[in-house]
Amino acid sequence: xxxxxxxxxxxxxxxxxxxxxxxxxxxxxxxxxxxxxxxxxxxxxxxxxxxxxxxxxxxxxxxxxxxxxxxxxxxxxxxxxxxxxxxxxxxxxxxxxxxxxxxxxxxxxxxxxxxxxxxxxxxxxxxxxxxxxxxxxxxxxxxxxxxxxxxxxxxxxxxxxxxxxxxxxxxxxxxxxxxxxxxxxxxxxxxxxxxxxxxxxxxxxxxxxxxxxxxxxxxxxxxxxxxxxxxxxxxxxxxxxxxxxxxxxxxxxxxxxxxxxxxxxxxxxxxxxxxxxxxxxxxxxxxxxxxxxxxxxxxxxxxxxxxxxxxxxxxxxxxxxxxxxxxxxxxxxxxxxxxxxxxxxxxxxxxxxxxxxxxxxxxxxxxxxxxxxxxxxxxxxxxxxxxxxxxxxxxxxxxxxxxxxxxxxxxxxxxxxxxxxxxxxxxxxxxx
Amino acid sequence: xxxxxxxxxxxxxxxxxxxxxxxxxxxxxxxxxxxxxxxxxxxxxxxxxxxxxxxxxxxxxxxxxxxxxxxxxxxxxxxxxxxxxxxxxxxxxxxxxxxxxxxxxxxxxxxxxxxxxxxxxxxxxxxxxxxxxxxxxxxxxxxxxxxxxxxxxxxxxxxxxxxxxxxxxxxxxxxxxxxxxxxxxxxxxxxxxxxxxxxxxxxxxxxxxxxxxxxxxxxxxxxxxxxxxxxxxxxxxxxxxxxxxxxxxxxxxxxxxxxxxxxxxxxxxxxxxxxxxxxxxxxxxxxxxxxxxxxxxxxxxxxxxxxxxxxxxxxxxxxxxxxxxxxxxxxxxxxxxxxxxxxxxxxxxxxxxxxxxxxxxxxxxxxxxxxxxxxxxxxxxxxxxxxxxxxxxxxxxxxxxxxxxxxxxxxxxxxxxxxxxxxxxxxxxxxx
Numbered sequence: 085x086x087x088x089x090x091x092x093x094x095x096x097x098x099x100x101x102x103x104x105x106x107x108x109x110x111x112x113x114x115x116x117x118x119x120x121x122x123x124x125x126x127x128x129x130x131x132x133x134x135x136x137x138x139x140x141x142x143x144x145x146x147x148x149x150x151x152x153x154x155x156x157x158x159x160x161x162x163x164x165x166x167x168x169x170x171x172x173x174x175x176x177x178x179x180x181x182x183x184x185x186x187x188x189x190x191x192x193x194x195x196x197x198x199x200x201x202x203x204x205x206x207x208x209x210x211x212x213x214x215x216x217x218x219x220x221x222x223x224x225x226x227x228x229x230x231x232x233x234x235x236x237x238x239x240x241x242x243x244x245x246x247x248x249x250x251x252x253x254x255x256x257x258x259x260x261x262x263x264x265x266x267x268x269x270x271x272x273x274x275x276x277x278x279x280x281x282x283x284x285x286x287x288x289x290x291x292x293x294x295x296x297x298x299x300x301x302x303x304x305x306x307x308x309x310x311x312x313x314x315x316x317x318x319x320x321x322x323x324x325x326x327x328x329x330x331x332x333x334x335x336x337x338x339x340x341x342x343x344x345x346x347x348x349x350x351x352x353x354x355x356x357x358x359x360x361x362x363x364x365x366x367x368x369x370x371x372x373x374x375x376x377x378x379x380x381x382x383x384x385x386x387x388x389x390x391x392x393x394x395x396x397x398x399x400x401x402x403x404x405x406x407x408x409x410x411x412x413x414x415x416x417x418x419x420x421x422x423x424x425x426x427x428x429x430x431x432x433x434x435x436x437x438x439x440x441x442x443x444x445x446x447x448x449x450x451x452x453x454x455x456x457x458x459x460x461x462x463x464x465x466x467x468x469x470x471x472x473x474x475x476x477x478x479x480x481x482x483x484x485x486x487x488x489x490x491x492x493x494x495x496x497x498x499x500x501x502x503x504x505x506x507x508x509x510x511x512x513x514x515x516x
Numbered sequence: 517x518x519x520x521x522x523x524x525x526x527x528x529x530x531x532x533x534x535x536x537x538x539x540x541x542x543x544x545x546x547x548x549x550x551x552x553x554x555x556x557x558x559x560x561x562x563x564x565x566x567x568x569x570x571x572x573x574x575x576x577x578x579x580x581x582x583x584x585x586x587x588x589x590x591x592x593x594x595x596x597x598x599x600x601x602x603x604x605x606x607x608x609x610x611x612x613x614x615x616x617x618x619x620x621x622x623x624x625x626x627x628x629x630x631x632x633x634x635x636x637x638x639x640x641x642x643x644x645x646x647x648x649x650x651x652x653x654x655x656x657x658x659x660x661x662x663x664x665x666x667x668x669x670x671x672x673x674x675x676x677x678x679x680x681x682x683x684x685x686x687x688x689x690x691x692x693x694x695x696x697x698x699x700x701x702x703x704x705x706x707x708x709x710x711x712x713x714x715x716x717x718x719x720x721x722x723x724x725x726x727x728x729x730x731x732x733x734x735x736x737x738x739x740x741x742x743x744x745x746x747x748x749x750x751x752x753x754x755x756x757x758x759x760x761x762x763x764x765x766x767x768x769x770x771x772x773x774x775x776x777x778x779x780x781x782x783x784x785x786x787x788x789x790x791x792x793x794x795x796x797x798x799x800x801x802x803x804x805x806x807x808x809x810x811x812x813x814x815x816x817x818x819x820x821x822x823x824x825x826x827x828x829x830x831x832x833x834x835x836x837x838x839x840x841x842x843x844x845x846x847x848x849x850x851x852x853x854x855x856x857x858x859x860x861x862x863x864x865x866x867x868x869x870x871x872x873x874x875x876x877x878x879x880x881x882x883x884x885x886x887x888x889x890x891x892x893x894x895x896x897x898x899x900x901x902x903x904x905x906x907x908x909x910x911x912x913x914x915x916x917x918x919x920x921x922x923x924x925x926x927x928x929x930x931x932x933x934x935x936x937x938x939x940x941x942x943x944x945x946x947x948x
């Protein structure tokens with residue numbers, strides 16, 4: 085058997101600790117499959133309490149990144165410190181030292197992917213990132229390799245566990261957003277500053293990565309349209325449910341003749357859609373290819389051990405490539421430079437909740453405003469009256485977002501319209 | 517750019533036609549990703565009507581397998597003729613001629629996998645088979661590679677589209693098996709001789725392949741326990757639904773300290789289990805690993821284009837390996853020789869429907885028989901009375917299959933028991 089392959093681990097936080105534990109726990113099966121042992125020989129970490137808590141040999145640990153990145157015995161660097169600037173420097177240095185890199189860092193990849201993949205190619209080293217999207221779910225490699233013969237038409241994902249947990253609770257228990265968020269924070273499912281999750285930023289980073297692979301054209305995080313879930317009312321979730329829909333924070337990446345669209349926002353999804361049954365902290369990515377049709381990949385989108393599973397899967401592949409002197413077998417696949425569609429050009433259906441005067445002629449006035457802007461209404465329900473006001477729930481047919489936005493502006497100026505209480509896009513139907 | 521890589525295609529039936537069409541339709545994206553074109557240069561096929569119908573150049577077509585298998589310009593052979601003996605000969609000859617092989621042939625692999633993988637290793641050629649399980653769903657490579665760091669605890673699959681279509685129809689429309697089967701045959705979802713699908717043989721072959729990979733220990737088709745769906749009554753599907761369960765033809769592969777169990781049979785699955793929502797002709801494979809937790813892979817389990825998607829994905833990987841002179845990067849992973857558990861040792865819960873005398877003391881007699889054999893009852897419902905008979909539906913706690921079978925035998929001898937109408941295993945609960 086070959087001698088062990090040496091790994092440098094940057095970061096011993098939640099994910100780093102998971103990587104350390106998984107390599108110990110399953111060293112027999114991993115060694116068997118790779119044909120040689122994987123050995124963590126250096127660890128970058130400052131928190132010595134954490135080191136002791138995990139039972140890590142303190143002799144492996146350093147607070148000097150150069151000692152890990154420049155060690156000539158190290159073949160593969162695992163980057164799990166997170167953040168953007170330091171991680172970028174460390175990865176670039178590791179690559180320029182001829183080391184392959186495995187990272188879970190979506191923030192970094194969704195901003196600086198191009199620079200990093202070019203550096204990897206220039207130094208003939210692998211840069212793998214399965215753990216950056218969907219935690220333990222195998223999605224990056226299946227999308228790049230198993231589905232390589234397809235033209236991918238769309239990728240729709242529930243790629244943030246925190247928001248999916250909150251929406252599942254709101255839906256099942258009829259409770260408000262603020263209350264459920266607080267509980268999620270107490271249970272450790274949401275951060276004390278939850279904004280990256282609940283405003284859709286985390287999901288937008290993951291969708292930028294998925295879209296870049298799916299369409300072979302780079303999409304960066306700032307280019308992804310995003311809306312979070314903090315303004316969703318439990319009332320809308322109830323009405324949606326009555327109409328046969330679940331409400332999910334959905335990442336959508338789609339390509340048609342007009343270009344590529346990538347967006348993250350709450351959406352109504354028909355209950356019979358496979359993504360509608362994805363609940364709690366689970367993630368799932370729904371991929372539609374021209375040959376394969378509809379596929380879906382489901383699992384735990386976060387957590388120490390699921391993420392470590394994806395990272396070690398990548399390390400085994402990177403180790404195999406080094407063993408066979410065969411890195412960069414399939415490098416960056418962003419061959420094209422496709423135009424991104426402005427949000428106004430997106431085609432969708434819309435769920436609207438309006439508070440209007442409860443008297444004859446109001447619906448005709450509203451329908452007139454919609455009709456003049458090419459918005460066609462598929463259904464209207466008067467849900468309830470509140471004093472002399474009525475609550476209307478409408479669902480439109482497919483329409484250009486800009487037309488819908490124009491109609492909403494005109495609607496707001498109608499004296500009979502008291503409030504446009506909600507606008508939520510409707511996805512996953514047979515026609516979109 | 518490198519010159520084209522030459523492929524020999526064995527068989528131009530449904531799947532072979534799909535492969536031919538997909539290589540034409542998406543040649544641009546495939547060439548871009550691989551860095552060279554894929555070119556089908558010889559095809560084995562006798563049916564010249566089929567050749568014309570697909571617009572294939574008749575000059576490529578031969579009825580002599582040797583002309584394809586011995587062509588020195590061919591790098592990769594795609595085997596989609598199906599069947600066992602001829603396919604085995606052809607694949608062995610292709611490998612011994614130094615060609616890599618991509619096949620969708622589950623019947624062959626589930627019987628002769630060992631011989632074929634040994635031949636591939638001996639000749640330093642790849643033998644890929646993603647399309648053999650789950651059609652277009654990426655499952656073989658994710659299981660072997662992405663999840664390589666895990667100990668797999670269990671694989672549960674809905675891996676036969678025909679039976680899933682039939683069960684979905686029976687469940688939704690309350691119609692009988694025979695009637696729905698006839699309709700499925702008319703629609704082309706079931707073969708004119710449907711026995712391989714409905715008796716669970718097709719699913720058993722796929723589960724043998726999945727279990728071999730998951731546990732690193734070879735399982736062959738004859739070793740898989742199987743029961744089909746032809747005796748399922750719509751009555752049981754209704755009762756199951758009332759109790760919160762879907763009825764599916766489930767493949768189950770599980771490992772514990774006692775060994776490996778692999779079985780295919782109808783099963784009650786809690787409605788909240790991700791597999792319970794897999795309907796119509798869709799397939800899904802649920803994989804549980806010690807690190808990753810629960811994952812699921814969903815998609816079309818059959819059809820020309822989905823299967824072609826998996827095949828061309830494999831061809832691209834095999835082509836890359838040949839380009840980098842790097843075949844057999846990860847060869848057969850059956851490192852172990854684990855004992856197979858006899859069916860009597862399997863632990864499950866059971867749904868039972870009994871027709872019994874409708875009088876006091878009957879339940880006590882039945883409970884006595886169960887208790888004496890260690891079978892503990894979780895719930896009993898008297899569904900209806902039929903004359904002086906009552907229909908009882910019971911669900912047991914977890915129990916060894918042999919104990920349950922012994923209890924059923926003793927029950928059949930009780931004068932108060934008129935009929936043991938159904939026995940269906942209950943899976944996917946929190947404790948199994």
